[in-house]
Structure formats: structure tokens, C-alpha cells
Amino acid sequence: MAIPKTHPRKSPMVARILSYVIPGLGFFYTGDKIKGFVWMILGFLIIVFALSNTLGRVNGGVFAFRIQYFRIAIYLFYLAYSAEMAARDCLDYNTRLSLQEEIDYKKYLKDKGFRG
Numbered sequence: 536m537a538i539p540k541t542h543p544r545k546s547p548m549v550a551r552i553l554s555y556v557i558p559g560l561g562f563f564y565t566g567d568k569i570k571g572f573v574w575m576i577l578g579f580l581i582i583v584f585a586l587s588n589t590l591g592r593v594n595g596g597v598f599a600f601r602i603q604y605f606r607i608a609i610y611l612f613y614l615a616y617s618a619e620m621a622a623r624d625c626l627d628y629n630t631r632l633s634l635q636e637e638i639d640y641k642k643y644l645k646d647k648g649f650r651g
Contacts, residue, residue: 541636544629547622554618561621565628574617585610 545565554561559574585606 542632544632545625547625550621550625551618554621555614558614558617561618562624565621565625567624570624574620578613578617581610581613 550561550564552561553564554574557575558578559571559576562568562571562574585603
């Protein structure tokens with residue numbers, strides 16, 4: 536058995552930045568494609584909601600202006616939450632990778648006859 540390989544870690548900061556650019560992209564970076572698609576679709580729906588003026592046209596004027604700001608605030612909160620979740624997913628990925636490498640290394644030592 537060969538010496539177990541170590542794999543490069545993924546940066547939580549890169550995952551955050553990618554999720555700020557396009558929500559869900561940070562999950563693709565960590566290899567979780569299903570979460571990435573879900574967050575992208577949810578982000579698209581929130582953008583459509585944030586940019587639509589259907590609720591504001593009912594009353595018009597200042598009310599429409601305030602509703603628009605509220606919608607944009609919801610989208611910005613969604614962006615921040617998406618970025619944080621992608622960074623946490625990246626940390627989980629790195630932890631799982633470290634644990635798997637430790638298991639592989641212990642198996643390597645056991646095969647070589649070392650006791651630990």
C-alpha cells in the first residue's frame with residue numbers, strides 16, 4: 536500500500552465570495568451540487584420578487600418605494616446567509632477530508648506493521 540495522499544483544502548473565503556457573486560456557486564465549489572442548485576433557484580425567485588413592482592402598484596407613491604427597499608433588504612440578507620452557509624459547508628468538507636486522511640494513514644501504518 537502506498538503512502539496515503541493528502542488532498543488540497545478548500546477556502547471558506549473563496550466559497551463566501553463565490554456565493555456573493557452568484558448565490559449557490561459556493562456550494563458548487565465545495566462539491567455539493569444539489570445544495571448549489573437549490574440556492575440558485577431560491578436566489579432567482581427572490582430576485583424576481585425583489586424587482587417586481589406588483590405589490591407597490593396597488594397603493595403607489597411612498598408605499599411602493601418603501602416596499603422596494605424591504606424587498607432589496609430581503610435579498611441582501613439572503614446573499615449574506617447563502618455566503619455563510621457555503622463557508623460552513625466548506626469547513627465541513629475540510630473536516631471530513633481530514634478525518635478520511637487520518638483513517639487512511641492509520642490503515643497504512645497498520646498494514647506496515649506499526650502499532651499505535
